[in-house]
Amino acid sequence: MANFIKPYNDDPFVGHLATPITSSAITRGILQNLPAYRFGLTPLLRGLEIGLAHGYFLMGPFVKLGPLRDSDIGLLAGFMSTIGLIVILTLGLTIYGIATFGQTAVEESNSGTNLQSRKAWDQFKGGFFVGACGSAGFAFICLSSIPTFTIN
Structure with missing residues (x-):
């Protein structure tokens, strides 16, 4: 389990952990389609x-x-x-x-x-x-x- 959770962009000072959920392309795609983050x-x-x-x-x-x-x-x-x-x-x-x-x-x-x-x-x-x-x-x-x- 420790191999899947690591600091975001391998920087331990960011204060965010990259997990398979938070750093996946599916999650990024869903969040980018929300009206708060959609471009244009x-x-x-x-x-x-x-x-x-x-x-x-x-x-x-x-x-x-x-x-x-x-x-x-x-x-x-x-x-x-x-x-x-x-x-x-x-x-x-x-x-x-x-x-x-x-x-x-x-x-x-x-x-x-x-x-x-x-x-x-x-x-x-x-x-x-x-x-x-x-x-x-x-x-x-x-x-x-x-x-x-x-x-x-």
Whole structure:
């Protein structure tokens, strides 16, 4: 087992271990296709894609496991809870952006595709909010159009 785990690039001072999982081409390929690391995406599109995924899958736990799951307004309560969590997550992204990049927007020349500037982070945050709210709304519409079956 010790032969498979070694320091990354044979440098023990990096602080990362290269294992068959972390250094494989399959893992690298999967990670490079995530919207946070994919080349050629603008920060707005990165945020939109990440928000679409998160808004859609956050709806389920609130609808199926929420305290109003068996009531007539369980779906609406789950949708409103999802929107509330999306607002909280967007506020967290805002706080992170202010803490990392400061409150004044400084124009950088290469802020087109990376998230390392205030302007790019604001675009990412806006895309996340719109995408997450949109996909939560889509999930609400899809779930509200499915008839409920009751077992007598």
